[in-house]
Amino acid sequence: MSDKDASEINDSAYVAGNGLLDRRLLLKSGLSFAVAGISSTASSASADSASDARPEWMQKPGDAFSNYGKPSSYEEEVVRYPAANSQVDGNGSSWTPLHAMEGMITPNGLHFERHHNGVPQIDPAEHQLLLHGMLDQPSFFTIDDLLRYPMRSQICFLECGGNSNAGFNKRPIGASVGYFHGLASCAEWTGVPLSVVLDEVGVDKKASWLIAEGADAFAMNISIPMEKARDDAILALYQNGERLRPENGYPLRLILPGWEGVMNVKWLRRLTATDGPVMARNETARYTELLPSGKANMFSTVIEAKSLITSPSSGMHMGEPGLYQISGLAWSGRGKVSRVEVSADGGKSWADAALDEPVLSKSFTRFRLPWQWKGTESVLKSRVTDESGYRQPERQELIRKKGRHGFFHYNAIVSWLVASDGEVTHTYDEQKNTESKLPDLDADWD
Ligand SMILES: Nc1nc2c(c(=O)[nH]1)N[C@H]1C(S)=C(S)[C@@H](COP(=O)(O)O)O[C@H]1N2
Ligand SMILES: [Mo]
Numbered sequence: 001m002s003d004k005d006a007s008e009i010n011d012s013a014y015v016a017g018n019g020l021l022d023r024r025l026l027l028k029s030g031l032s033f034a035v036a037g038i039s040s041t042a043s044s045a046s047a048d049s050a051s052d053a054r055p056e057w058m059q060k061p062g063d064a065f066s067n068y069g070k071p072s073s074y075e076e077e078v079v080r081y082p083a084a085n086s087q088v089d090g091n092g093s094s095w096t097p098l099h100a101m102e103g104m105i106t107p108n109g110l111h112f113e114r115h116h117n118g119v120p121q122i123d124p125a126e127h128q129l130l131l132h133g134m135l136d137q138p139s140f141f142t143i144d145d146l147l148r149y150p151m152r153s154q155i156c157f158l159e160c161g162g163n164s165n166a167g168f169n170k171r172p173i174g175a176s177v178g179y180f181h182g183l184a185s186c187a188e189w190t191g192v193p194l195s196v197v198l199d200e201v202g203v204d205k206k207a208s209w210l211i212a213e214g215a216d217a218f219a220m221n222i223s224i225p226m227e228k229a230r231d232d233a234i235l236a237l238y239q240n241g242e243r244l245r246p247e248n249g250y251p252l253r254l255i256l257p258g259w260e261g262v263m264n265v266k267w268l269r270r271l272t273a274t275d276g277p278v279m280a281r282n283e284t285a286r287y288t289e290l291l292p293s294g295k296a297n298m299f300s301t302v303i304e305a306k307s308l309i310t311s312p313s314s315g316m317h318m319g320e321p322g323l324y325q326i327s328g329l330a331w332s333g334r335g336k337v338s339r340v341e342v343s344a345d346g347g348k349s350w351a352d353a354a355l356d357e358p359v360l361s362k363s364f365t366r367f368r369l370p371w372q373w374k375g376t377e378s379v380l381k382s383r384v385t386d387e388s389g390y391r392q393p394e395r396q397e398l399i400r401k402k403g404r405h406g407f408f409h410y411n412a413i414v415s416w417l418v419a420s421d422g423e424v425t426h427t428y429d430e431q432k433n434t435e436s437k438l439p440d441l442d443a444d445w446d
Contacts, residue, residue, distance in 0.1 A: 009025075013025055016342075016343065017344065017349040018344040018345040018378050019344055020342060020343070020351040020370075020371055020372075023353055023354035026325070026368055026370055038311055038317065079097065080094040080096065080113065082095075083179075088117075090115055090119075090217075091115065091116050092114075092115070093113060093183055094112060095112055096112045096182040097176070097182060098184075098308075098310050098329065099310055099311070101310070103366060104186055104365065105155070105186060105188070106185035106186050108187070108240050108242065108245050108248070110185070111158075111239070111247075112158075113247045113248070114160050114183065114262075116220055119246050119247045120215060120217065121246060122246075122250060122267060124251040127142070127143055127215065128140045128269070129141045129146070129269060130269065131197065131201050131271050132272055133211075134207035134273040135201045135202055135203055137200075137201045139201050141197070143252060146191075147237065149192040150192070151191055154189055154255070154362075155186065155187070155188045155360050156186065156257040157186040157303075157363055157364050158184065158187070158255075158261055158264055159183065159260065159306075160184070160260070160261035162183060162408055163182075163183035163184050163410075164410040164411065165407050165408065167395065167410040167412055167414075168399070168404050168406070168410055171428075172425070172426040172427050172428055173314075173426055174314070174315075174425070177315075177414075180314070180426070181306075181308055186363055188239070189234055189239060189255045190236065191235045191236035191238065192234070192235045193232075193233070193235075194229050194230070194233035194235055195229070195231075195233070203226065206275050207273035208226050208274075208275055209223050209225060209226060209273070209274045209275065209276060210226060210229050210272065210274075211270075211274055211280075212224055212254055212263075212268060213265065213269055213270040213271075214269060215267040215269040216266070220262075220282065221265075222262060222265060222278075222283060223274075224254075224256065224263060228301075232256075233257075234254070235253075236249070236252070236255045237251065248266065249265075251267075253267065254268050257333075257362040259302060259303065259333060260301055260409075262286075262287050263301060283298060284298070287300075287408050289402060289406040290405045290406050290407070292402075292403035302334060303332070304332070304333065304392075304409065304411045305333075305334065305337070305384045305390050306332075306392060306411040307331075307337075307384035308328055308329060308382060309328040309381075309416060310327055311325075311326070314426045316424045317422050318373060318422035321373050321374055323370060323371070324370070324372075326369045326370075326371050327368050328366070328367050328382050329364050330364075330365045330382070330384040331384075332362070332384065332386035332387075332388075334362075334386050335361045335388060336359055336361050336386065337365040337384055337385075338386060339352060339385040340352070340353040340365070340367040340384050340385075341353065341383050342367075342369045342380070342381070342382050343379075343382075344371055344378050345379065346379035346381065346415065346429045347379070347413075347415075351369060353367035353369040354367065354368050367382070373418065375420060376420055377417070378417075379417055379418075379427060380418060381413050382413070392411060393411070393412055394413050395415075398411070399412075414426070415427050
C-alpha cells in the first residue's frame with residue numbers, strides 16, 4: 001500500500017476539479033500509486049503472503065536463443081485488430097492496440113495496416129522506382145541504388161484520414177480505444193530524402209505535383225504537392241531499425257511526416273512530375289470532407305491535432321478508489337505538441353498534463369497526470385494544443401463545423417465515462433442535445 005494516501009496529499013496539489021493532481025507530483029518519490037489497479041495490470045501480493053520459494057522458471061535452464069524474438073506468450077492478447085471488408089478481399093485495415101501499449105513508439109508487428117488490395121510480396125531485386133514526367137532526366141532506381149544514398153531518420157506518426165470516424169456516429173462506440181483510434185501508429189522511418197533524388201533528376205520549374213503510384217494490385221496513386229516532396233518527404237527503406245515490413249510497404253514507401261496516411265504510398269514504384277493533381281479516387285471520392293453546405297473540402301492533407309487518454313479507457317475497470325496515473329497520446333501534423341490538458345469533470349475544469357521527453361515534431365507525445373479517483377462517476381477528457389496554436393475541438397464544435405457526412409478527419413475531444421463501480425466506457429457528454437434527431441451513419445470504408 002502507499003506510504004502516502006489521499007489524506008496526506010496537500011490540498012494545494014489538487015489543481016482541477018474531481019481529484020486531478022499537479023503533474024509535478026509524478027516526479028516526487030514516495031507518491032505511491034498503490035491500488036492503481038486498472039484491471040489488466042498485475043495485482044500486488046503483499047509481502048507477507050509472498051513465498052521465497054524459487055518459482056518454476058528458476059528451477060531449470062531457460063529456453064534457447066532465437067533467430068527473431070517474439071513477445072512473451074503472456075502478451076498474446078496485445079495484437080492488431082483486423083477489420084476486413086467483407087465485399088473485397090484484401091481491402092480493409094487492422095488497428096494498433098493503443099490501449100495495451102505505453103511510450104510513443106509502435107513496434108513493427110503492431111503498426112496499423114490499411115490496404116486497398118492486399119499485401120504484395122515484392123522481391124527487392126526486381127523492384128524499381130521510376131521517376132519521369134516533367135524532369136530533366138527521367139530515371140530508374142533499384143533498391144540497391146537507393147541503399148547507397150545518404151539517409152536520414154525521422155520519428156513520426158502515421159494516421160489514416162478515416163481514423164476515429166466512429167466519433168461521427170450517433171451513439172458512442174463500445175470498442176477499446178485502439179479499435180476506435182488505432183489507425184494511427186508512430187515509428188522511426190529511415191531512408192533517402194526525396195529532395196536528394198529530385199535534385200539529381202532535375203525537376204522542371206513548372207512541375208508543381210508528383211503523382212505517386214504503388215506496386216500493389218490496386219496500383220494506388222495519389223497527388224503530392226512538389227513543395228511537400230521537397231520539404232521533408234522520405235523514400236523510406238527502414239522502419240524502427242529494420243527493413244520495412246511487407247504490410248507497411250516493403251521494400252520502399254513514401255513517408256510524408258504529418259500528412260494523412262493515404263498519401264504515404266506503399267510499395268512505391270513510380271513518381272510522375274506534373275503541373276496538376278491526377279484527381280485519383282482517394283483524393284476525389286475519398287479522403288475529402290463533405291460539408292453541411294453540400295460542398296466538399298479536398299486536399300486536406302495535414303493531420304490536425306488529436307489526443308486521447310489510453311488509460312483508463314473504454315473497456316477497462318478501475319480497482320479501488322485511490323491514486324491513478326492517467327496516461328495518453330497526443331500528436332499534430334503541424335508540428336510539436338505544446339500542451340495537453342486533462343479534465344476529470346467532463347470539461348468544467350482542466351489541468352496541464354506532464355509531457356514525456358522527447359517531444360518531437362509530428363510525432364506521438366505521451367502525456368501523464370496523477371488523479372485521485374474518489375469512486376464516483378467521472379468524465380475524463382484530454383485536449384491538445386499544438387505549436388501552431390491550434391486546439392483540439394469539442395465534439396459539438398467539430399460536428400457544427402463539419403457536419404456528419406464528412407466521415408474523414410475526425411479529431412474531436414474523446415470522453416470516457418468512469419462509472420462508480422469502476423467500469424470505463426465511451427460517452428458523448430453532450431448526448432442529451434440534438435444528436436438523437438440525427439440519423440445514424442452507416443459504417444463505411446475509406
Ligand atoms: N500502394 C498503396 N499505398 C497505400 C495504401 C494502399 O492500399 N496501397 N493505403 C494507404 C492508406 S489509406 C493508408 S492509411 C496508409 C497506411 O499505411 P500502413 O498500412 O503502413 O499503416 O498507407 C497508404 N498507402
Ligand atoms: Mo488511409
